[in-house]
Amino acid sequence: MTDIVDHHKLFIGGRWVEPTGDDTIEVVSPVTEQIVGRVPHATPEDVDRAVAAARTAFDHGPWPRMTMAERIAVVTRIKDTVAARHQELAELITLQNGSPMLFAVRGQALSTVGVLAMTLAAAAQFEEEHERQGTGGPVLVRREAVGVVAAITPWNVPQLTIGAKLAPALLAGCSVVLKPSPETPLDANWLAGVCAEAGLPEGVLSVLPAGRETGAHLVAHPGIDKVAFTGSVAAGKAIMAAAAQNLTRVSLELGGKSAAIVLDDADLAVAVPAIVGGTCAANSGQACVALTRVLVPASRYDEVAGALTAAFGGLKVGDPADPATVVGPMVTKKQQERNLDYIRIGQEEGAKVLTGGGVPAGLTTGWYVEPTLFGDVTNDMRIAREEIFGPVVCLIRYETEDEAVALANASEFGLSGAVFTADTERGTEVARRVRTGTVTVNGFRLDLAAPFGGYKNSGIGREFGPEGLSAYFEYKSVNLPA
Template sequence: MSDTLQRFRLYIDGQFTDGSGTERLTSLNPYRGVPWASVPDATDADVDAAVSAARRAFESGPWSRTTPQKRAAVLRRLAALIERDAEKFARLESTDNGKLYREMLGQWRYLPEWLYYYAGLAVSDIGAVLPSDKPNFTAVTRREPIGVVAAITPWNSPGLLMLWKLAPALAAGCTFVVKPSEHTPVSTAAFAELVHEAGLPPGVFNVVTGGRRVGERLAGHPDIDKIAFTGSDGVGRAIAQSAAQHFTRVSLELGGKSPQIVFADADIGLAANGVISGIFAATGQTCMAGSRLLVQREIADTLVDAIVERARGIRLGDPTDPDTQMGPVATRPQYDKILSLVADATAQGARIAHGGKPAALGGLFVEPTVLTGVDNRMRIAQEEVFGPVLSVIPFDDEKEAIALANDTRYGLAAGIWTDDVRRANRVALKVRAGSVWINAYRTVGPFAPFGGFGHSGIGRENGLAGLAEFQEVKTIWTELEGQARDPFTLG
């Protein structure tokens, strides 16, 4: 292995370590196609050590017992450190997964808001006094941290999707073990340096790197109280099955086959811009990608022409170049999957309006692709592509649009484009999706719950709902009068 590779370590119990094994994983720069960094391939012993450290920190350490005000102060310190080092982390992620540097920089500059938001919730989250129907009892609830959390994060936005879990978990008083994707482990491993500097007690935050074996060890670990996962529905199912053996709580943010529904009265220019943003930004490698364009038949040709014209002008290239608009696919297996699904679609009768093949500059670049003649029953319309491929499906009326939108096992997101506010809200209520944007797409915030219906997952991230995912609710009854009661009755 080349000595020029940047080397990163595990972070366990407040210490940086190479772990107990000798194997390391190499991370490839998807734009240049060369190794650039390495991380330890954690052993089972390393995973157990991280979980044990998190357990000790939760059971015996100060974090779960400290005041909400002190936890909030640490979250704010960590937020300030991210603000200071946002450019560094954006460059690490762009190098590791091939996404645009300017997109990653925007993400990292926005991420402190999650910590500030949950720092605020940490000191304002309250239980409730319940309206008891028993005059000699009071009943109250309190929220308590769920315990040791294992986070398993994907390769497309490692920092963002880790912070969506970490910020509420820390605010609740939980301890944390994170395993990033083996394809993009670097920003998470480096993030431990900020956690260390922020002064989190040892064991509160731990990083273990490795592949499938490490994830399986965490998912089936008897000393984990909660698993927070982002990834495919297939892997999510396997994690849920492993977790069920120990009744471990899970939240699963999974895939999507999200529709962008464009009605005839929509502004064509704005809709085209929104569709482009929803599918070609981030090279389509986002769970909320608007990969199905459902367009009213009378404007279908006009809108497709506008999208194709824009797609022709998309600049592919070096993700660190500020003029680049679309970077490479992050991994070779994903690149092969995208092209295979496009080939399958054309074999079933879909037509390529633009793209559909490897880009001329080689490497892991796929042309921005627009497919027409798509039937919603085709694989391309039902399976998550996770790439820059748009399937165009026409509809005639509102009822058909809703039926097509809901004809999927997923239900993560949807966009609705129309100038009719009544119709927009009617459709928004009937589309089964966790997030619906009206005349917009791909907007998120720490205050807004995010998650999906059906195969798009279990639970929610962000907002008050995101905090609740890391809490248990305890009810406390207090008898007030010291009176004996019939021991053989309930109530």
């Protein structure tokens, strides 16, 4: 894709229409620093149009009144089209955010197919209502669609995070107003076309690429019944505060500073590739679930540090379109500068750069950062406490297993994590003690069939699987005559 991808209209209520404003969003390649796409910038007035269409579709349209089987048929067509065109989708995402092609195919496009498939599987087993015996007679307990959903998604894994919201919302019978990140609007418009072709009824979906002002108007809109958001903690708090004014339901998937606990009996042939895969190779480190704190027993610190230094130092950094590239650019210059600032802060705090630490030699165009491993890190340093969102990883020593668990839990976040050990039962017991939403024993995995979300500042609610589908329903109790 070398030509500029140019959109002149907005997808509102299932139709491509003229925007109310004149502003455009220019999509800039993080590789070439050149414009690769343009879309209209949605205005608050466009939000009002989209919410009105969604409200009409939900309150009076056919979509929420269809059977689950009928909705499954439409969403299956969406899933099948995304699967058939997944390479095209992966290339579009790489064009926008610089995701390395290997990750763009597997972690972006095919993961989107996966979340659609797993949500469809959950919907096929869904029980709309059941009768139970109450204290005064029989009760019919129903689950009904929550209503109009505002879905706000980030730039790092745009389609996966859209799929995690759109699939359950649609299958529940909701209508959706989607606001993608201004860094990655092209794939959202691409998906709008796919949904229209699949036969999604008028009004059920709108796509509004925009920045914060328009997003704030959407979140605070009285016509919205639920906000589903993935992004930063600061933005999540602002959304929650705005939604509270209307008692709008919220689900928030926020940041992380996840710990990989390497126990004293761990096999480094297993642990090192998994840690690399869960850090620098995970979308160039731009992943909320990244294992950015590696907790190592003091007795094996030098061994682990040496193995990870060699692994990080051998990663290919460069053009994300090259299938051999493991680490691509940061999505924006601002994100590159953020990473480089934290690398400086880490050194000022007394941590030691074991490998990396700057901009890769020869890559003066594009927003690249070397895979960087810090040693001699303590858990009170900023680089160990704050989310950097890039290929920057901290090594932290511990003496006992209890101390390792305490260090893992000594964070305002609780999204992901891992435990490495030769004893799976021991690893599972340690995983049970870590206060985080997902923990993998001897690996790094985000399972699309299991509930995903965080403790503490990592968010509220869960996505994926039956639990993610349930988040788009309200319960109703119908008390029947005794």
